[in-house]
Amino acid sequence: MTEERYEPVIGLEVHCELRTATKLWCACPNEFGGEPNTHICPICLGLPGTLPVLNRNAVEYAMRIGTALNCEIKPSKFHRKNYFYPDMPKDFQISQYDEPINVQGYLDLPTGIRIGIERAHIEEDTGKSSHLGKSGRIHAAYGALVDYNRAGVPLVEIVSAPDIRSSEQAKDYVSELRAVLVATGATDGRMEEGSLRVDANVSVRKGPDAPFGTRCEIKNVNSLRSLVRAIEYEIKRQIEVLEDGGRIIQQTRHFNEDTLSTVALRSKEEAQDYRYFPEPDLPPISPGEAWINKVKEELPPLPPQRRAKVKEIFGTGDDGQIITLVEQDLDGLFLGVLSHGADGEIAIRRLLNEAASQIEAARKLDVKDFAALIGMEKSGKLSATQCKAVLAEMLESGGSPLQIAASLGFEGMKSNELEEVITQIINDNPDAFERFKAGDEKVTQFFVGQVMKATKGKANGKSVIEFLETKKS
Amino acid sequence: MKLSEQLLSAKEIAVGIKNKTFSATEIVSDTLGRIEKLDGDIHAFLNVTGDQALLRAKEIDEMVSKGEDPGILAGVPIGIKDNICTRKVATTCGSKILNEWKPPYDATVIEKLRSQGAIVVGKTNMDEFAMGSSTEHSAFGPTKNPHNIKCVPGGSSGGSAAAVASGMVPLALGSDTGGSIRQPAAFCGVVGLKPTYGLVSRYGLVAFASSLDQIGPFSRDVDDSVLLANAIMGHDPLDSTSLDIDTPPIKINSDGGVRGLRIGLVSEFLEGISPEISEAIERACKYLDAGGGQVESCSVPSVKQSLSAYYLIAPAEASSNLARFDGVRFGMRVDGKNAEEMMVNTRTAGFGDEVKRRIMLGTYALSAGYYDAYYGSAQKLRTLVIRDFESVYQKFDVLLSPTTPTTAFEIGAKIDDPLTMYLSDVCTIPTNLAGHPAISVPFGYDSKGLPIGLQVLAPALKDDLTLKVASYLESARENAND
Ligand SMILES: [Zn+2]
Numbered sequence: 026m027t028e029e030r031y032e033p034v035i036g037l038e039v040h041c042e043l044r045t046a047t048k049l050w051c052a053c054p055n056e057f058g059g060e061p062n063t064h065i066c067p068i069c070l071g072l073p074g075t076l077p078v079l080n081r082n083a084v085e086y087a088m089r090i091g092t093a094l095n096c097e098i099k100p101s102k103f104h105r106k107n108y109f110y111p112d113m114p115k116d117f118q119i120s121q122y123d124e125p126i127n128v129q130g131y132l133d134l135p136t137g138i139r140i141g142i143e144r145a146h147i148e149e150d151t152g153k154s155s156h157l158g159k160s161g162r163i164h165a166a167y168g169a170l171v172d173y174n175r176a177g178v179p180l181v182e183i184v185s186a187p188d189i190r191s192s193e194q195a196k197d198y199v200s201e202l203r204a205v206l207v208a209t210g211a212t213d214g215r216m217e218e219g220s221l222r223v224d225a226n227v228s229v230r231k232g233p234d235a236p237f238g239t240r241c242e243i244k245n246v247n248s249l250r251s252l253v254r255a256i257e258y259e260i261k262r263q264i265e266v267l268e269d270g271g272r273i274i275q276q277t278r279h280f281n282e283d284t285l286s287t288v289a290l291r292s293k294e295e296a297q298d299y300r301y302f303p304e305p306d307l308p309p310i311s312p313g314e315a316w317i318n319k320v321k322e323e324l325p326p327l328p329p330q331r332r333a334k335v336k337e338i339f340g341t342g343d344d345g346q347i348i349t350l351v352e353q354d355l356d357g358l359f360l361g362v363l364s365h366g367a368d369g370e371i372a373i374r375r376l377l378n379e380a381a382s383q384i385e386a387a388r389k390l391d392v393k394d395f396a397a398l399i400g401m402e403k404s405g406k407l408s409a410t411q412c413k414a415v416l417a418e419m420l421e422s423g424g425s426p427l428q429i430a431a432s433l434g435f436e437g438m439k440s441n442e443l444e445e446v447i448t449q450i451i452n453d454n455p456d457a458f459e460r461f462k463a464g465d466e467k468v469t470q471f472f473v474g475q476v477m478k479a480t481k482g483k484a485n486g487k488s489v490i491e492f493l494e495t496k497k498s
Numbered sequence: 499m500k501l502s503e504q505l506l507s508a509k510e511i512a513v514g515i516k517n518k519t520f521s522a523t524e525i526v527s528d529t530l531g532r533i534e535k536l537d538g539d540i541h542a543f544l545n546v547t548g549d550q551a552l553l554r555a556k557e558i559d560e561m562v563s564k565g566e567d568p569g570i571l572a573g574v575p576i577g578i579k580d581n582i583c584t585r586k587v588a589t590t591c592g593s594k595i596l597n598e599w600k601p602p603y604d605a606t607v608i609e610k611l612r613s614q615g616a617i618v619v620g621k622t623n624m625d626e627f628a629m630g631s632s633t634e635h636s637a638f639g640p641t642k643n644p645h646n647i648k649c650v651p652g653g654s655s656g657g658s659a660a661a662v663a664s665g666m667v668p669l670a671l672g673s674d675t676g677g678s679i680r681q682p683a684a685f686c687g688v689v690g691l692k693p694t695y696g697l698v699s700r701y702g703l704v705a706f707a708s709s710l711d712q713i714g715p716f717s718r719d720v721d722d723s724v725l726l727a728n729a730i731m732g733h734d735p736l737d738s739t740s741l742d743i744d745t746p747p748i749k750i751n752s753d754g755g756v757r758g759l760r761i762g763l764v765s766e767f768l769e770g771i772s773p774e775i776s777e778a779i780e781r782a783c784k785y786l787d788a789g790g791g792q793v794e795s796c797s798v799p800s801v802k803q804s805l806s807a808y809y810l811i812a813p814a815e816a817s818s819n820l821a822r823f824d825g826v827r828f829g830m831r832v833d834g835k836n837a838e839e840m841m842v843n844t845r846t847a848g849f850g851d852e853v854k855r856r857i858m859l860g861t862y863a864l865s866a867g868y869y870d871a872y873y874g875s876a877q878k879l880r881t882l883v884i885r886d887f888e889s890v891y892q893k894f895d896v897l898l899s900p901t902t903p904t905t906a907f908e909i910g911a912k913i914d915d916p917l918t919m920y921l922s923d924v925c926t927i928p929t930n931l932a933g934h935p936a937i938s939v940p941f942g943y944d945s946k947g948l949p950i951g952l953q954v955l956a957p958a959l960k961d962d963l964t965l966k967v968a969s970y971l972e973s974a975r976e977n978a979n980d
Pocket of ligand 1: 048051052053064065066067068069070177
């Protein structure tokens, strides 16, 4: 295999939208969605004569991110990045260039690997165009609609060092980074809504001591899965080019979700000259010791600390589960449930398997109610299936598990009723019962199924099996 | 053209209206009548908003009759340079590309004027996007100098200067990026002040070069400039470069004249000036001396390189500021096969030659590989100019110079020679680079009957000093009549 001779070198640029109440330069609401062009004003439309005024909260959020990523927070400046694009109202983007607010940090992955952070700077988001052309790309479009609701939304761009060595590591980095960012409260980190966007710089080289190869930048990666696929495709493509005696051209490539491949957008030779220069409409930012310290002191606990805490209190538990628990921001609920004496194993299973699909509702679960639910499953009052059904209802409309179980008819059948039903079924299926007695496991499920059918699901599976066992003798 | 002698000053109008000597409606009607009569020849206005002005005048009159105070500019008609945004009133910047664009908002200065009772009567002509020194670069035809309609009024705020000089309005607003208020003020024989950078909000001023642009007043006498400056100064939270300081109203106490003031005569600004302007400077020095001022020659060496620094910084910022005129959201659109082609077509058709020249210059100055040599060096020069001024202001309170090397030139004389045109701003540009205040005040005429303007410069926030010295120089006119 030739691929083994090559080492991938990956650096990631992650854009995250800050969840400030208003946009970066104006008082328009910073909200996802909304009817197109309803969160706009002369300033974020870049109308002639308007000027930007920096949102102080955006600076504070950027500082939180810098602090969480172990960066040095420095006096910084804004620059203009000049290029023409219809979704950019001013035809330049206000960004930070050679004097970003956060520099030289790092992120430790749960696997123990440390990835360098070169910078994390503030910039403004653009609008969103939808092209009416065939290819979906602007150059071939015959018409376009632009929604400027997103224009001027504050972003922090986090640029990693080229320290990442595989697609898996890239995924770990983005997952951990996302968890850290969300924990700071600066962003909601929703990749699916585009509030977290990743570009990957990928190159390959012959072994860890060889100089870096020419890199390509992969854009349009909209999920962790796409990130892994895009990087893997790109590594393979580059190795093939090199093995065929070709050379890699530095270029920007677009990841196509349908073909799972990357296509060249533009090469360095035709690359844009952004003509950066200091933004004359904005003074430099110098946050000062006091503000920096305040941000440090107020920084909420970050995922590594939170994971350690779960491990310490829970005692057991799989690392992967704990990572996910914290990533989903469910660790607080989990620890609360433990403190109410509920069973950790069951609780973590229900949280990760069932509750995680309705994450917003899960985070709002009442600790006592959830602990009570887990208690009911543990004691056998509810079967696993019933527990899931009650949980689903709790997530949907809230309420105490006892009441929900009652309303669903899960109160538990009186044992004499259950015994009657089971006896009846045994009598109706004598051959099957003989096989059960002989130890045929498959028949057990048949009996459970029959009982459930007869009781319309009210019976507890565990109790059914217990009864069957007693009938053996 | 014979200029009317019986024109009321802004101060007189405001007092007269408050005292009910006359009504705002009468004043506005008179003003509209004068514009109607004179502007056919002069073309100072691009748009006269007569109906709105009369409505506003009625409101002012009602306020007065109810005993309310409409403000320090009660009922005073004012012309607004057409790069200052006025809600629902076309703002063209003298360009076709805006295609009669009507801003959905008022510039901060417009709001301030309104709150002081001023009445906007129209939008004045200008070089396209304020790029020019003659108003010949307006897409809507040149403005003529009221003193000689064969001559240019200067620029870029030529329409505002001419409107005031011809007596159509007592006041006008202009913008000054490299002399665009002071140079036309000098050519037209009116007072023009460029305030300290950051003293007047730029919110709603369509940007040419953001780090240099400043809005300022035109008037026929210094007192009226003080009045207008006081109406428009002050911190604006919508402009991050607006100075967050207290700005008590400027009051000039002319009793003491210029007694005890140290006045530097900048030798670099005297090089290559016309003999008649040189004579005017000499007369001014004598007059200042007679008033107790201490006039001495001085040097600000770096101002000689200011022109080259300016012609890199201003176009660089302009190339970026003017990018938004792309046909996507407002103004003119010329279609194309795709978005990029539409933008190219729109900008090709919409911008005039001078604007294109500066956009190209600025784009080049910011390009990778040229940035350090051009934009970078220009910024260093700018720092040097600031330092030179700092050191000269250790010894002097104010500086004196001609506003322009020559009086108004003829229309067409320099239009094909951009470099010579650029030289008419040589005395005014350094002030913008430093962010300092400077004023142009009329000081006699040349043999052709064209006004001569003198410039008084001062350190940042000493706007009142420039006005005080200008007021003294202005008094030479009355003394000469005695
Ligand atoms: Zn807005």
